[in-house]
Structure formats: structure tokens, C-alpha cells
Amino acid sequence: MILSPSILSADFGILAEQIKKAENAGAEWLHIDVMDGHFVPNISFAMPVIKSIRKYTDMFFDVHLMIDKPERYIEEFIKSGADGVTFHIEATEKPRECIELIRKYNKLVGISLNPNTDVSAIEEYLSEVDMVLVMSVEPGYGGQKYITSVNEKIRYLRNKLGEDFKIEVDGGINAYNIDTAINAGANIIVAGTAVFNDDIEGSVKGLMR
Numbered sequence: 001m002i003l004s005p006s007i008l009s010a011d012f013g014i015l016a017e018q019i020k021k022a023e024n025a026g027a028e029w030l031h032i033d034v035m036d037g038h039f040v041p042n043i044s045f046a047m048p049v050i051k052s053i054r055k056y057t058d059m060f061f062d063v064h065l066m067i068d069k070p071e072r073y074i075e076e077f078i079k080s081g082a083d084g085v086t087f088h089i090e091a092t093e094k095p096r097e098c099i100e101l102i103r104k105y106n107k108l109v110g111i112s113l114n115p116n117t118d119v120s121a122i123e124e125y126l127s128e129v130d131m132v133l134v135m136s137v138e139p140g141y142g143g144q145k146y147i148t149s150v151n152e153k154i155r156y157l158r159n160k161l162g163e164d165f166k167i168e169v170d171g172g173i174n175a176y177n178i179d180t181a182i183n184a185g186a187n188i189i190v191a192g193t194a195v196f197n198d199d200i201e202g203s204v205k206g207l208m209r
Contacts (some may be wrong), residue, residue, distance in 0.1 A: 002188045003208055004029035004062045004168065007053075008044060009143075009192030016056040018200060025204035029060040031170070031190045034077070036067040039091045040140035046073075047080040054081035062190075064112065064170070066139050067091060074101040086110030086133045086168075089121050099128050110168070114139060115147045119156055130166060131188070132157055136181070137171030143193050146172030151184040158185025175206045 005022045007015065007030060019030060032050060037043040050061065063082040067073065070087040071094050077085055084107055087098045095111065102109045111122050112133035122132065134154055137144035150169070157167050169181045170190035178189060195203045 001182060001186075001208070002029055003027045003195075003204060004031040004060075004188055004190045005195040005204070006031040006033055006170070006190050006192035007196070008033045009196040011196070016053060018196060019053060019057050019059070021200040022195060022204055023057055023059050025201040026208055027059070027195070027204050029062045029188070030057065031192075032061055032063045032082075034063060034065050034067060035140065039068045039088065040066045042140045047076055050077065050080040050082065060084065062086070062110075062168075062188075064110075064133065064190075065091075069094075071097045071101060074098060075105070078102070078105045078107055082107060084108030084110055084131070086112050086131065088112045088114070088139075089125075090114055090117060095122075095125055096128075099125065108166075110166075112170075113153075115150055119153055126161065131168055132161075132166070133168040133170055134186070135171055136169050136173070139171075144172050146177055146180070148180065151180060154181065154184040154186055175203075178207055 005027050010018045035042045035044040061083045064086045085102045109129045110131040110133050111129045114135050136146050136150045167186050168188035169186040173191050174194040
């Protein structure tokens with residue numbers, strides 16, 4: 001299992017310090033939620049933040065684009081330091097163009113779907129991507145409750161794609177319910193408020209037990 005702490009819940013006044021704590025505790029990836037205020041009802045950060053933290057860590061930058069028409073910005077996010085880029089099937093009319101843009105730079109290709117989006121929406125692209133990100137909350141804000149009905153979706157994807165395929169789950173995961181997502185078939189776990197709190201090191205270790 002790979003833990004990908006989401007900096008959306010971090011303290012940006014001491015962001016580099018908090019990232020280093022998560023890395024030292026064993027987290028391998030860093031989840032970077034990019035929100036535009038259109039596809040989701042919130043605004044976060046973009047390329048300058050990614051560029052600024054890239055020099056402080058060698059963690060895998062797991063960039064999650066929750067933006068309309070992501071094909072417009074994929075190359076810039078990669079040039080800013082992304083190691084993998086995930087886009088939402090609901091946010092683009094050009095999913096294959098998104099896939100090809102990410103693949104052009106030899107970065108990990110991820111495709112995501114919201115809790116109410118059926119797997120059939122991404123079925124034809126599964127052979128072309130490296131990872132599926134299943135949202136277990138409605139995208140836009142941290143601290144929401146895990147939607148257990150997505151477990152069926154995770155199980156379906158695991159059975160279809162095999163044991164080694166990357167299935168990431170994002171939203172509402174903490175030390176008490178992380179096993180639910182893992183037992184369903186997730187092997188990459190995004191956690192925000194469950195990591196970036198007063199005990200980052202202890203939280204990471206507790207999730208990765």
C-alpha cells in the first residue's frame with residue numbers, strides 16, 4: 001500500500017516542513033489537489049506551489065487535476081514537477097488527448113471518477129492508463145465522510161484489472177476506515193486531515209501499520 005498525503009490539509013505557512021515530516025515517517029507519494037472553482041466549488045493552488053515545493057523533496061508528486069478542460073494545462077503541470085497527472089473523466093471531452101499529453105512526457109497517467117459516476121464512463125480507457133482514482137467523497141473539500149458505496153466500484157476495478165494495477169482512493173479515509181478501502185482492493189490511499197495534524201509522523205505510521 002502506498003500512502004499519498006494530500007497537502008490540501010497542510011499548513012501552508014510551514015508546508016515544506018510538514019511535507020518533510022510525512023516523508024520521513026514513510027510516505028512515498030504527495031497528493032496535490034488542483035481545483036479551479038468551476039469543476040469543483042473550491043479553489044486551491046496551481047503551478048507556482050508545485051514548483052516551490054519540488055526543490056524540498058524527492059517524493060512522487062501525485063497531481064490530481066480537478067479542473068475543467070485539463071488538457072489546457074497538463075503540460076505546464078508536468079513542467080512544474082508533476083510525476084503523475086490524474087484528470088477527471090467528467091471534466092473533459094477529450095480524455096484521449098489528456099492521456100496522450102501525459103504519456104508524451106513519460107509520466108504516470110491517472111483517470112478519476114466521482115462517486116456517482118459509473119465505471120462504464122472510463123471503461124474504454126482502462127487499457128491506456130496507469131491508475132484509476134476513485135473519489136470516495138464529492139470532490140472539492142477535505143474532511144468529508146467516506147462514501148462506502150464506492151467499495152463496490154473498487155472491487156470491480158480490482159477484479160477486472162488484476163492485483164498489480166494502481167487503484168487510488170481519495171476522500172474521508174482515516175485510521176479507523178482505511179482497511180475498508182484496502183480490503184475492497186485499493187493499493188494507493190490519499191489522506192489529508194488524517195495526516196496533516198498535530199502529529200504528522202504518528203499519523204503516517206498509524207495509517208501504514
